[in-house]
Amino acid sequence: MVTREDTMLARLGRIAARGRYAVIAGWVGIALCGAVFGGTVYDRTQPLDDLRPDAPSTAAQARLDELTPTGEQLVAVLSGRNFFATDLVNQATQLMFEIRAIPGVVKVTDPWTAGSAQITADSESSLVVVELSPQLSDDDALAVADRVSAALHRVAVPQVLVGGKLLAERDFGDQAVADAALGESVALIVLCGALVVMLGGLAAGSLPIGAALATVAGTLLALTGLAGAIGVSDYTVNVVTLLGLGLAVDYSLLIVARFREERAADPRAPIPDLLARTVATAGRAVLVSGLAVGAALSGLFVFADPLLAAMALGGALVVLLATATGLTLVPALIAIAHRRIPAPGTRTWVWRRPVRRGPGMLARSAAFAQRRPVAVALAVTGALLTLGVPLLHVNLADSDARSLPAGSEARQAYEAYEHHFAVKYPQPVPVVIEAAAADPAVQSLLTRIRALPGVTDVDLRENVPPQVVIAEVERPGPAADEHAQQFVRDLRALETPVPVLVAGPAAQLVDAKDATADRLPAALAVVVVATALLLFLLTGSLVVPVKALLMNLLTMLATLGVLVAVFQWGWGSGLLGFTPWGALDLTTPLLLFVFVFGLSMDYEVFLLARIREEWARRTGDDRAANDRAVLAGITATGPVVTAAAVSIGIVFLGFALGELVAVKEIGVGMAVAVLLDVTVVRGLLLPAIMSLLGRANWWPARGAALPTAPDPAPPNLPRPRRDRPAKASSASAARTPRP
Incomplete structure (x- = not known):
């Protein structure tokens, strides 16, 4: 044996x-x-994707980065004061030009100098989007983001919330x-x-x-x-x-x-x-x-x-x-x-008195x-x-800035954007069409995209190679909710002879x-x-x-x-x-x-x-x-x-x-x-x-x-009695069986 x-x-x-x-x-x-x-x-x-490299939305984003490379974006929500106040217009205008002059900043979209008109109906909140150079390394991008954030916090409004994917990460x-x-x-x-x-x-x-x-x-x-x-x-x-x-x-x-x-x-x-x-x-x-x-x-x-x-x-x-x-x-x-x-039950400085050994919780249950x-x-x-x-x-859903603590500025900026601007100024869904804009198949596809439920506009991105079309499809609502996900599925279900790739948060979540x-x-x-x-x-x-x-x-x-x-x-x-x-x-x-x-x-x-x-x-x-x-x-x-x-x-x-x-x-x-x-x-x-x-x-x-082995100390068993009525006392359940 x-x-x-x-x-x-x-x-x-x-x-x-x-x-x-x-x-x-x-x-x-x-x-x-x-x-x-x-x-x-x-x-x-480092931040990791929760998608494989061959996922359709990943391939779409890679193609977008190849055709029109874009850098990280900072999103700022400024609120608490009337947008049209004269001193605010003057001060904010000057700051927006200062931000444009920061090395590494390639674009600033704001309601004061860029005519974006991204303000709420009560004129108490406005949106500023700052795009950084795609050539910046992660550390350099963060350094530029900190300079931009510091400048935005100088805008004379009660609340400035600066966020974006880079800061959230x-x-x-x-x-x-x-x-x-x-x-x-x-x-x-x-x-x-x-x-x-x-x-x-x-x-x-x-x-x-x-x-x-x-x-x-x-x-x-x-x-x-x-x-x-x-x-x-x-x-x-x-x-x-x-x-x-x-x-x-x-x-x-x-x-x-x-x-x-x-x-x-x-x-x-x-x-x-x-x-x-x-x-x-x-x-x-x-x-x-x-x-x-x-x-x-x-x-x-x-x-x-x-x-x-x-x-x-x-x-x-x-x-x-x-x-x-x-x-x-x-x-x-x-x-x-x-x-x-x-040994269990021994008197020690922890166990002042010997503990009476008996069946444990699991044994009794x-x-x-x-x-x-x-x-x-x-x-x-x-x-x-x-x-x-x-x-x-x-x-x-994919965790975004909302998984951060409630006091995080990046989370507050994300939630302020979703609350004030997501419906009126939605994030467009990028669509890459691998064919020339003059192709009848492309024109037919764009017509059918405009006819999809919820679509409010389709803009064609400029400065792209002539054999490719990048369409930005606008629809109201959050960028990755259930309606956005269904829209991506509907978009991908459209039959067309030309290759089509869909990017964006909703496409990533669907994939x-x-x-x-x-x-x-x-x-x-x-x-x-x-x-x-x-x-x-x-x-x-x-x-x-x-x-x-x-x-x-x-x-x-x-x-x-x-x-x-x-x-x-x-x-x-x-x-x-x-x-x-x-x-x-x-x-x-x-x-x-x-x-x-x-x-x-x-x-x-x-x-x-x-x-x-x-x-x-x-x-x-x-x-x-x-x-x-x-x-x-x-x-x-x-x-x-x-x-x-x-x-x-x-x-x-x-x-x-x-x-x-x-x-x-x-x-x-x-x-x-x-x-x-x-x-x-x-x-x-x-x-x-x-x-x-x-x-x-x-x-x-x-x-x-199984091979047998010498018995260790026999456990103190409660007896599972089947011959007793259901209301048997707990004492009977703790009896030690005879050998």
Whole structure:
């Protein structure tokens, strides 16, 4: 019989224990390099497109830039004073000429000197658009933008709001750095306190923190190198470090908890042997979990756009590092600090009085679910589906300046433009027609474009090559709302013998949605097949993976439903400190899918690995034996799953304190998903369904299929009694079964 001590993971645990100082020194070196050089990753980040280079709107914009290159635009809304005031006209006129004279400014469109007449009906607000040279580098463009902004703020009106894509992207990057610093600081401080309390001491609580710091520092170092090869955005760095903190703490808690069990079962065993057994069992769950999370992240590669590709690559790095620290650094730290790791319930300076050991929250809820499996399964499924109802009304859009904090000037300028000028002075839709203007097909196409619903005017851009026509189609309303998106679809549906390309925000959003819909089935297939295969290898069952996938789907639907209610409808927005903008970021459901799926599999693997061990030890092959194995596994692993959920919830809520709405969506969504997954899904739905399936859970494997191992200290099991009435007392549910 092959024992745990003979496995590769067991040997890894023994090596980490015996070479603990070398292992720790190696990780300290990585952490120091990450602390010194990893922080520079924010200096190397760049805004990334959420579209592939071959997307129609991307090709259209590239063609426009080739034919009539244009630079960045600054948009200023000046309000609070009558436009026709004589002193204002004189002062503003002089300033507009000064702005034109700034090197790098190529065009100024304003109502005082350019005759644009872009003023509101009450003459209290006016619009100024400043175009910069396309030859400017990003840094030079920002320097010119700052000079222009300073000049515009000298206009003698009560309120001047200057924005535009260039300034909004800079604000986004600056806010991302600030949010990351705040989120990591708050999460680490609160997490330290929680871990010290949960593990019973400062040394024990420091182990997961050490692993988390090494993981995050190593990830930042890897992302710094990655930024030299591919584009990495600030958003990628924030989300990846968030994931790294959570996974490192999860894996550390599982290793520490299993070490305490092994030590309690065999207190005289040498530490290297105990760690060999620990890594052979809990390490297997960590390895499978890491592979499952990595497999979920790999689904992002299917979408092949720059933003998600960078997210997938960064996520793969952080999963690799979190798994590596869990399998090497944490055992090495335990080998040094094992005497400072108290057994659960031991009296310490944290736990002033010995804590009476008994069934944990998950064990009690599992026993309850096993007594009433049908009612619990139906109630939980119905509740999760109800939470998912708002998802039917989801509105997905690209994050723009509205994802910035409410106090951001770039956001306020965007919202002021949308409120005062979007209807009367709409942003035209650029259309590139690859044919000469005299071509009858072009004339026919322009006539049909003018006849489309909502079109108010079609202007032909001047100074373009004679074999190309660039038409600017004007229609009222915001540039990328549902009506604008439908207009783009109608425009593209026009039959014509000449090539036509449509650019603009609405076209980009249409392409992003279409690309997501086209590639989503392939991404789902990658994630589902990979994780199902891993669960099959872990359990030997075909039923368990299907059940796990369905439960993860319920968690995902409920989480997205809550996000729609909070971030799109604004429920609780005041409590969370943000201003809703009526949509979810287009990438949020995709990122949440892979992260929620991965972390759900995390807890599923933790529980199933132990349940499978218990099932392999059972002599019976009936429903009762299955229920006892499920309850024993949940009782043994429930505390670490609960502790992991609390820890990772703290991490995600720390990032939810940030100001960027897109990052806040991820933080709140992950916290909601973890809360639902650990309480109702793993605590109620999992045991209820496994109780209903009975022996069928393990088809086609049998209990004896796994290698057996010495039993650790038996868990204090609540008894799932089927022969008692539904109103059985809670005391009866806490009885310890006889051997």
